[in-house]
Amino acid sequence: GAVVSQHPSWVICKSGTSVKIECRSLDFQATTMFWYRQFPKQSLMLMATSNEGSKATYEQGVEKDKFLINHASLTLSTLTVTSAHPEDSSFYICSTEGSGRAGNTDTQYFGPGTRLTVL
């Protein structure tokens, strides 16, 4: 069964609105979660590393004030795309490092992704 969930699975919004995406680890505690985005025909690009109880670490070129990350508990990280614009339309995927999961062998678990379309 699913190990990591994301909500919503897709969202369509108007330009200028903010969108919140949730990422949950379902049967284990995840100290660290990662946020990626993938544009069509491109590779997944790491946006930020989210650590429970501390500030996220953003990759070069990713605006921290535009992509707000909150990792307030060991099972939930949220990504908020503030004032979304059409160029933010992408597939956003979270993942967790699974060291807190029984039987983990250095595996990383990916959520099913959220497809954001900004009109």
Place this chain on the structure above:
Amino acid sequence: RKEVEQDPGPFNVPEGATVAFNCTYSNSASQSFFWYRQDCRKEPKLLMSVYSSGNEDGRFTAQLNRASQYISLLIRDSKLSDSATYLCVVNRGAGSYQLTFGKGTKLSVIP
């Protein structure tokens, strides 16, 4: 140089064929290597980790050459269900869970 480079394909092969994908990576500090598969509009799913000694999982064989910074994936007896994009993935360094993905190689297995 791209961090992880793959031939984008597409590779169109008949059922039962053997197909090989290659990948090169630029970060010599990378310690963990993987092949993921990604179906259209879905999240990537781990196919297999890649070890220096080479490893096999059923019809899939992965090889790693650290000196050349080269990773390969061989699929034998291709099935229709193998049609997907195959992503070469490396980590950023010892103990790092941060991953760098290649753009992927698209495989279509034709009946």
